[in-house]
Amino acid sequence: MSSVAFRWSARILSGLIAFFFGFFLVAHLIGDQGRASRPLAWSDYIILATLVVSLLSLLLAWKWEFTGAAIALIAILACAVLNWRILIFPGTLIPVSALLYLLSWWTCRKSRNRYDPSPGPSISQ
Numbered sequence: 001m002s003s004v005a006f007r008w009s010a011r012i013l014s015g016l017i018a019f020f021f022g023f024f025l026v027a028h029l030i031g032d033q034g035r036a037s038r039p040l041a042w043s044d045y046i047i048l049a050t051l052v053v054s055l056l057s058l059l060l061a062w063k064w065e066f067t068g069a070a071i072a073l074i075a076i077l078a079c080a081v082l083n084w085r086i087l088i089f090p091g092t093l094i095p096v097s098a099l100l101y102l103l104s105w106w107t108c109r110k111s112r113n114r115y116d117p118s119p120g121p122s123i124s125q
Contacts, residue, residue: 010100
């Protein structure tokens with residue numbers, strides 16, 4: 001696969017993820033049915049913060065692939081340390097999208113750094 005295919009796969013997937021998770025986050029914050037069934041612990045707030053950071057970093061990866069993907073992976077890792085169940089589907093899509101961005105960055109970087117030993121046109125004729 002080319003870097004363009006990886007990039008657009010990651011962009012489409014991250015757009016769908018941001019829309020899906022963002023819709024539920026906004027609906028929960030705005031709606032009146034979003035009351036907690038128990039008092040929230042500090043870990044709940046950290047999990048929410050890391051999910052928001054991972055979603056924002058997936059959108060950041062549209063411009064800066066490596067930075068956005070690295071932040072998303074670190075945030076989802078921190079979230080998984082507190083609650084491993086976040087990695088069950090659909091939560092697995094966040095690191096998958098970040099890995100697609102990393103693959104796009106790596107293949108693009110690899111193709112730019114190829115050395116072409118063929119001699120170029122001669123200056124003096």
